[in-house]
Amino acid sequence: MYRQRGLGKGLRRMSTGLVVVTGGSRGIGAAICKRLAADGYAIAVNYASDAVAAEATVAAIAATGGKAQAFQADVADASAIQRLFAEAVETLGPLSGLVNNAGSLGQVAPVVEQDPAALTRLFAVNAIGTILCCKEAALRLSTRRGGAGGAIVNVSSIAARIGGLPGLAPYAASKGAVESFTKGFATEVGAEGVRVNAVAPGMIATDMTGDFLSQPGVRERIAATTPLGRVGAPGDIAEAVAWLLSPAAAFVTGSVLTVSGGR
Ligand code: NAP
Numbered sequence: 001m002y003r004q005r006g007l008g009k010g011l012r013r014m015s016t017g018l019v020v021v022t023g024g025s026r027g028i029g030a031a032i033c034k035r036l037a038a039d040g041y042a043i044a045v046n047y048a049s050d051a052v053a054a055e056a057t058v059a060a061i062a063a064t065g066g067k068a069q070a071f072q073a074d075v076a077d078a079s080a081i082q083r084l085f086a087e088a089v090e091t092l093g094p095l096s097g098l099v100n101n102a103g104s105l106g107q108v109a110p111v112v113e114q115d116p117a118a119l120t121r122l123f124a125v126n127a128i129g130t131i132l133c134c135k136e137a138a139l140r141l142s143t144r145r146g147g148a149g150g151a152i153v154n155v156s157s158i159a160a161r162i163g164g165l166p167g168l169a170p171y172a173a174s175k176g177a178v179e180s181f182t183k184g185f186a187t188e189v190g191a192e193g194v195r196v197n198a199v200a201p202g203m204i205a206t207d208m209t210g211d212f213l214s215q216p217g218v219r220e221r222i223a224a225t226t227p228l229g230r231v232g233a234p235g236d237i238a239e240a241v242a243w244l245l246s247p248a249a250a251f252v253t254g255s256v257l258t259v260s261g262g263r
Pocket of ligand 1: 027029105201207209
């Protein structure tokens with residue numbers, strides 16, 4: 001939901017309602033939580049295990065006058081997802097959006113060395129977790145089910161298009177699944193007032209990429225293969241997500257927005 005109001009000289013837009021951000025405790029997810037809170041949304045900061053980081057994100061939002069609460073749930077666990085949405089709506093009010101950001105690289109290894117259990121877990125988090133969170137969101141947002149409509153953004157990766165860095169073919173495939181699902185689900189719920197898009201980040205400096213980027217020369221090498229000449233920051237992705245969630249993107253659905261510095 002969205003309203004506009006005049007404040008002083010300018011026009012300030014205030015978004016309303018609750019946005020659930022999975023994996024909101026650290027990295028890209030934490031930047032998304034803070035950016036969306038600044039737009040006026042109440043934020044459910046989901047995390048898997050790092051309660052301290054989740055509470056730090058909540059505190060940062062509260063310090064700027066925003067509204068947020070942390071909710072533990074492993075997105076690979078279907079019943080935990082149901083609990084996450086039920087508790088978030090009960091605490092922070094009606095749902096207006098969802099950002100499926102929680103993700104994992106899985107086992108970084110050639111395919112011949114991949115462990116089946118690790119592959120199952122990877123797809124449970126990145127692909128099935130995204131689908132099940134979309135299900136819970138659609139049950140509440142769909143105008144056919146009494147909802148007021150809303151928007152969903154799924155966080156993919158340019159790995160879906162380029163196949164991933166060495167040892168990350170399964171990760172790339174899990175993000176390919178996210179993009180295919182985004183397109184199909186957008187078609188399914190478009191007439192029910194729900195827009196569904198994806199953001200495909202390039203290399204972003206977070207805990208996920210920290211070990212890789214801190215190897216000698218790697219950060220510079222990645223930057224050199226990127227037309228804009230740098231590695232991205234979590235805030236670069238948060239801006240794209242905020243736009244896709246907002247009414248400024250009212251005619252955009254089923255799209256994948258690449259935010260990669262041109263890579
Ligand atoms: P990160 O720094 O490792 O943070 C991951 C976040 O996801 C944390 O908040 C973590 O919670 C949460 N999480 C992980 N597994 C979860 C699970 N099973 N259930 C619930 N939450 C879970 O990662 P990031 O770099 O910010 O990446 C965020 C998203 O962007 C991921 O989907 C990733 O694939 C995608 N992406 C990242 C890059 C990049 O270069 N960094 C590029 C392309 C796409 P805890 O704090 O509790 O562990």
